[in-house]
Structure formats: structure tokens, C-alpha cells
Amino acid sequence: MSRFLNIVPVADAVATVLRISPGLMTETVPVESVAGRILAADVTADTDIPGFDRSVVDGYAVRAADTAGAGEAIPALLHCTGWISMGRQDTKLAVGPGTCAYIPTGGVLPAGADAVVMVEYTEEAADTVLVKKAVSHSENVLLRNEDFKQGETVFSSGRRISPQDAGVLAACGCAAVTVAKKPVVGIISTGNELVPVTAVPEPGQVRDANASMLAAYLMEYGCIPRVYGIIADEREAFEAILARAVPECDVVLLSGGSSKDDRDMTAAVIATMGTVLVHGIAIAPGKPTIIGRIAEKPVFGLPGHPASAFVVLIAIVRPLLDRMLGISRPIQRTARATLTINIPSQRGREEYVRVRVEKGVATPLFGKSGLLNTLIRSDGLICIPAGSEGLEQGSMVEVILW
């Protein structure tokens, strides 16, 4: 192995992961449990929504013309001919000139009526209703297909399904929703310095933080993490675990080892079992990242430190997940903020800086890159492009929110 890495730009690394991305796989899930999934097919309205002219208030169905000029002082007097029932169309009931019918919210507007007066603006006196406010045509009525027309595309494939989307999918009759299958992502921890979370580290040892961080990230991103534990820094152990993980997963992340030996071992084993495509990316932190492929499956060697691994996860692994999930519009949350101070940066590498964000103002958290405390005390990252020598105080930046 060479002492120095052959560094590629972030754009090239991303192009590589997109090129080796497994295709989109789909499955159907019940609409009640579709939250956060990615729609994998367009959805059209199978009927008009609403399917009938519908009152949006409790009140009286009227002919708008009959209320012209009506007010508190001179109410319109209408003869009430009946009550509309919920859930069905009353074909016998019709509203003629000078008459009205009581209608509940959601009721079908009866024949002859073209508007609804809210009950708050009426008064009943036996069969007569005093209307104290004029209404215009179709006021307080949701017209047939005003929301969605039958056959209209309501959602496009690639959308992350929000709770409201789930409601509208139900309204469109999608009891079973076609969504992207959750990619199974294997997490293998490597590095002789690593000990399990349950152990008390001896001098020189650190607990495996990456596995839990990666598992949590992948779970929130809509994947199924599969944690394989800590593997001894021996070639046979690496090969054995990869031989097991690659067939069981769609993507494999090797993570945890921070030493060059460990990274070299990772690269050597990937090269033996498959191909190393990238070893070294012009990104800070995260330079010593490996992208490879074994049996058509993407395999990553992530940097050992959690803060570096996280940046690589966001900048390099996420585009792969987006492709596998068929995401059409980035689901990464971002916010615009004004930078409090100048941040100088080294040209030639994309640099990610942790920031706090408060009321639209982003303050960089400096400190050694290996610190965990700035990782949990920050609100997100800002990216300084490779071509830039830094960002200026007062400039508007896009913060990649945690």
C-alpha cells in the first residue's frame, strides 16, 4: 500500500457511488403505517374528491339569491323544508325559491341549493329560518372535485410521505401503498483500539461509538441497519465477516478503525474480494474514505472518528441511499442562516464545519476535529466548497441540520 492516498474530488466520489448503486426495490405497506416511507409510484385520485357538493359548515342550504341584502336588521325569511342526513344523498329533498334545509358539516348540498349560511347567522322560529347574512354562490360549499379530479396525479413517485400525505393517500383509496423497500445496511466495526460499549476502556482503547451512531442515522433515514459488532484486525476475520455481511445486506459500511493499518487492511480485503474504486476523498473531515464493491454490493470504509464518519455519511453515503430509495427531492433538512465570522478554508477540498444555529444566525464551533462534544453541541454543518478559500462573515449559508 502506498503511503499517500490517491485523493478524488467529492463529486467524483458521489458519481462513483451513484454508478454502483443497486436499483430501487419496492414493496407495499398499509396506509396506516406508511409514515416516512418513500413513494415508489405515482398516485392518482381514483374518484372525484369530494365526490359531491359538500357543506363545510353547520347551517342552512339556501339559494344564494334568496339571501341578497339580508342583514341583522332585515333578515331574509326562509321556509325550512327539512334536515339533511349525513352520509347519503337525500334525493327527495330539494330547496326551491324561498326555502332552505338544515345541513350539517359534510352533508350533501341538496338539489336547488347553491350555498350554505352558517348556523351562527340564523335564527329558527318554528318552520321559518331568519337569515341575517347574505351568502354568495357556492359560499361554505366545497364543490364536487374542487379538491382533486378523478384521474388527477396527486403524488409523484419519490416523495417522502408526511402524515398529511398519508391522510390524502387514504382519501385517494390507497389502502396499500407502493413504497421503496428499506435498504439493509450492514455495519462492521473494525480497529484494534475498539472495545464494546459494555466494556471499560483500558489505556489506548475506545468504545465503539460509530456502530450506534450509524445505526441510528440509518434507522432515521429509512434503512434497516444490521450491526455485526467489532471485528479483530486480522485478515481472516475481515474476510469472514464480509463473506457473511455482503449477501445479507444491500450495502456494507466498515467503520471504526482510525489507524492507517486498519484502513489498509480494509482496502486490501475489499480489493481481494471485489474492487476498490476510491481510496481517499478531497473532503475534510473524512479524507481516508474507501469506496468499493463486492459481489455488486457497495462497500464503504468509513473513517474511524464519529465526527468524520458522520460527514462522510452525509456527503457520500447519503446520495447512494437517496438513489436506492428513489428520493426525488432531498429529504435532508437544511436552514438558511447568516454566518457570524469568517471561516478560512483550504482550497482543493470540501470542508464541513460544525455550527450552532440560533434565530437565523450560524456560529461555527471550532476546536479539534476529533471532539465529540462539538458534534452534540452543534446544530448542523456548513459546507465550504472545494474551490473556495473560505466563507465570509455576514454571508448567507445553507446549514445541513442534524
Place this chain on the structure above:
Amino acid sequence: MSRFLNIVPVADAVATVLRISPGLMTETVPVESVAGRILAADVTADTDIPGFDRSVVDGYAVRAADTAGAGEAIPALLHCTGWISMGRQDTKLAVGPGTCAYIPTGGVLPAGADAVVMVEYTEEAADTVLVKKAVSHSENVLLRNEDFKQGETVFSSGRRISPQDAGVLAACGCAAVTVAKKPVVGIISTGNELVPVTAVPEPGQVRDANASMLAAYLMEYGCIPRVYGIIADEREAFEAILARAVPECDVVLLSGGSSKDDRDMTAAVIATMGTVLVHGIAIAPGKPTIIGRIAEKPVFGLPGHPASAFVVLIAIVRPLLDRMLGISRPIQRTARATLTINIPSQRGREEYVRVRVEKGVATPLFGKSGLLNTLIRSDGLICIPAGSEGLEQGSMVEVILW
């Protein structure tokens, strides 16, 4: 039942739900699956992190003084006395004046050394290392307990656990994490106009959209939704389903019926089986909301239309969930944006307006409140306080993001 509701301000409704909130329940979950859960106990570092002076780069451990004045033209010449192994403290190896030792990223700084020179700034010639850059004291070294001191509080209870938090919890030795138990929330759909998602609505009927929307929201918010289906608008059916749901759930949401009859039935049944505390809130949309209590469990009657139910969910139900989950800082995402136009509002009620947000600019989506399409085409809500007559064009607003 009275024809008009006894409307209470939003603040009173929220105070009521907080008063009847069940207490926080906790459980422990493995750190690998802790994503998105709410921490229910403070977490302290059980050891110093790192537990030793740790190199953050691959390079040579040196005495900083030995590199003073070193540069590309006149490198410092140091005698390399050995290699540091990963994962253990090499007690025999020490760096004396004029010497250095190879150290991998994550290695323990040997006795005598006080800094690390990156390998990129060195050259090897047999046992001699040419150092071409001066380093200062502790440069490229993470000092013992520089990240967290043993006994230091790393996380406070009530925090929503991010992926990075999960990593740091692992680093702190939290293999099992004490988190808030997920509240079980029952969802009962009511209203004679409702048909299941699988049915094709007849005139007057609508599909039950609320159940799927509520289930998705609750799932994303960290609750366990339990969907009971559509209940016929009969007193016996209401009582039977509540008698089943109340013992099975921590909170029950009755939703779906939009007519006054349906709401009256809901209120009457809650009053019979328990207490109605609020019937009518000064909120738009969402006025005809019911808050009650059966067998010490909060029971809500939500408005029938999904758009209204969603506003009540965010404004009234969410504070209850926050209390039950012990959330210390709101987890509702918000963004600041500039309003494009004036929005007039009626004093005396808190009004929620759907907006699109693009590049820091919020544009209200007007249209009838009963529309679903503005619900899915908007990015969030802005709230106009009850005391305000509206919001002015150009003002900075806080958008409650979907």
C-alpha cells in the same frame, strides 16, 4: 346539548391537557436502536473521554521543542525509536530529546512526547525522520478528558436522541439507555359519512383519511398508534369501543365525524363515561374540539376534517405528548421566513394558515379550509395569535414545518 359551544382560549385548552397528562413512563432500550427516542435520565461520562492523550493524525510523536524552526528547507532531524501499536499503552516506549516514534491516528501519545507531526510533513531516511514543519505543544493531540471529564453531565433528560447522540451515548458506556416509553394512542374514527379506505364512496360518503394521517403523525412523533377503525354513529357502539380502547391506550383520539350530531354524541358519551373538560376552542380551524377524561385517561374529540384535525393535533394534542414524553425542548421543527403578503385575521381566536416556504419566504395558500390539496402542497403553518388582527407583509414569521 346547546346549539353553541362554550369556547375557551388555546392557552386554557393546553393548560387543561397538561393538567390531565399521565405521568412520564420510562423503559430501557439498547443504544443501537435509540434513534429518535427521548432521554428520560441525565447521562454522565463514566470515564474520561478520551481516556488518554490520543493522536488525531497519522504521524510522529515528538517533543514540540525539537521541531522549533523546522521547515521545508531546514527540516529537523529526529531519531525514530519505534512504532506505537493501536489499542494499548506501550509503557516501554518513550520519546526523549531528539527522538520520535511513529504513531497512528488514535494511538496513545508515548511518555515524553507532547505533540504529533502529520506524516505528510515528514520524510523517512532509515532510522532518521526529517520533520519539515514545526508543531506547537499538544498539536494534533486530543488530551485526556479534553472531550468529556469523568462524572461530567453529557446529556440532560428530555433530549430527543440524534444519531450523533447515540454515538456519544455509546462512548459514555450507555449500552442500555433510559428513555420515555412510547405512549399508546388509540384512534377511533366516527361519523356516518365515513367509509373505509378500501371502499368507493357513494354520494354523501367520504373515505376515512384522519385515521391514517393521525397514525402516521403519532408514529413519527414517537408514539404507538392503535387504529380501531370506523364506529357506527350509535351510542352503544361509541360506548363499547371506548370501554375497549381506554384501558388499552394511554390517550384516545376520536376523530372523523364532522357533523354537529356526531360531535354531540362524542361529547355525550365522554360525559357519561367520564368528564368533558373542554368543548370548543378559540382556534381556527379546529373550533369544535372536545377534551375529556375517562378513567384518568385523556380523550379527545378531534374535528372531522383532516386539515382541522391536524391543526388541533399540533396546537393542543402535541403539548400533551411532549409532557408524557418528558420533552424538554420542543422537537417541532420551525423555520423563520418573511411573509409575502398581509394576512388579516379575526381577533379572539388563534388562526393557523398554511404556507409554502421557499428560500426564506413564506407565501400563504389561501382557499377553502376544507381543502386537502393545500394541506399537501404547503410546507407548514403560521400561527396568528388570538390578540392580533393579522400579520403584515414583510414581517418575519415562525413557520411550523410539516
